[in-house]
Amino acid sequence: MKALLIGCSSIAERRALGALAGLPGISAVDAASRRGREASAGFVRGGTAYDTPEEALRSSDAALVYVSTENGDHAQWAEAALASGRHVVVDKPAFDDDTITRRFVADAEARGLVVAEATVFLDHPRLAALAALMQDAGRATGVQACFSFPPLPKDNFRYDPARGGGAINDLGPYAAATARWFFGREPAHVDGRILARDSVETAFAVTATYAGGGCFSGLYGFNTEYQNWISAAGPGFAARLDRFCTPPPDAALPIEARRANRELAIECAAGDAFALMFSRVLDAIRTDGGESLHRDMIADAEFRSRLRNAAR
Numbered sequence: 001m002k003a004l005l006i007g008c009s010s011i012a013e014r015r016a017l018g019a020l021a022g023l024p025g026i027s028a029v030d031a032a033s034r035r036g037r038e039a040s041a042g043f044v045r046g047g048t049a050y051d052t053p054e055e056a057l058r059s060s061d062a063a064l065v066y067v068s069t070e071n072g073d074h075a076q077w078a079e080a081a082l083a084s085g086r087h088v089v090v091d092k093p094a095f096d097d098d099t100i101t102r103r104f105v106a107d108a109e110a111r112g113l114v115v116a117e118a119t120v121f122l123d124h125p126r127l128a129a130l131a132a133l134m135q136d137a138g139r140a141t142g143v144q145a146c147f148s149f150p151p152l153p154k155d156n157f158r159y160d161p162a163r164g165g166g167a168i169n170d171l172g173p174y175a176a177a178t179a180r181w182f183f184g185r186e187p188a189h190v191d192g193r194i195l196a197r198d199s200v201e202t203a204f205a206v207t208a209t210y211a212g213g214g215c216f217s218g219l220y221g222f223n224t225e226y227q228n229w230i231s232a233a234g235p236g237f238a239a240r241l242d243r244f245c246t247p248p249p250d251a252a253l254p255i256e257a258r259r260a261n262r263e264l265a266i267e268c269a270a271g272d273a274f275a276l277m278f279s280r281v282l283d284a285i286r287t288d289g290g291e292s293l294h295r296d297m298i299a300d301a302e303f304r305s306r307l308r309n310a311a312r
Contacts, residue, residue, distance in 0.1 A: 001025055001282070004062035004086070006053045006077045007069030008033040008043050011091065015249070016118070019274035020066060021045035025282045032056035053077055057084045064281075066118075067091060070157040071164025075100060078115065082107055087114045087285055089278070092173035093164070093304065094118075094297060101301035105294045114290030116281050117297045119177040123276035124247045126268040127181065129255060130232075130239060133266065137236035137259060143182050145218035145230040147174055147245045148203065152222055159199050166200035168192070168308050171220040174245050175206050176303035179216040180296065182232065183208075187216075190303060192311035196223045206307050239266075247273055 003026050005012060021029045028046035032053045033039045040049040050056035057065075057080055065081035067074055067090045074090050081088045082104070094117035095101045108115040121127075134140060157163035158170050179187065187208035196203040203221025219227075230244040239257040247253060249272035257264040284290040 002027050002062040003029045003064045004060045005031045006067050008039050009068040012068040016274045019272050020278050030060045030062050089116045091118050093169050097305045098301040114285050116293040119173050120273040120277040121245050122181050124273040125271035129268045138234045140182050140232040140234045141214050143216045143232045146227045148221045148224040148227045161200050167202050167204050167221045172304040175218045176300035179208050180299050183210050183214050190306035192307040194311050
């Protein structure tokens, strides 16, 4: 299968492109950007560089499109790619809210296609190790997370509401996907508070509580020194993971855990979360048509909508 990259983003250059091109199921990667053929050429892997995304969607024979543009352009190119009969992976945040997300999922399913949001950190091998710990020690009842980093250059699109900016839009997917992974059900209540604002909100707090017990809380933003960790605890264990949202592909990061008041260091293999996510998408294309991917995408979009409404 050939893939087409739309948008020559930093994350595509640093992490996603090599992972996608290296998969056994991907024969080549075409590329297209609003910046033209010369910019796109650096993102091609055995394929063709196009002058514009429109030209690529007319001419490329790729069956899978990876949309890695600024947040505000995701819906435009995902819609065009689905209309051209291709499967689609969209960088997070895929779409603005759950209503739009449901429309895209319905469109994909009507066409027999897969659409997925690239919340890749959940595919890292440490999550499988953490799941094994909780299967033995019991589920988490309390989860705390923090993903925050220093302010960005003022011309960064994350400061422009017209380009999909704002901390809730850009970092809310991490909160939503984390809560879903740990608790596996819709929260009874979602509360959100904006903590800092520039031209957009630059930091927020979120709390989600669950029927039958369970609480997720998090701080996210681009207004502090770098923080990227999660802690989880239940009656039988406690655990902490650093670099939770952005695990590097070549580092074997451990899980710091405690059981029966004894410290444990759970060794975990290194893994490329992007490659594992793309592999999961290819498996879905071959098997179930993306049912679980679509379900998770809608659940995360609903969580973000509830968070955004509460923060207002």
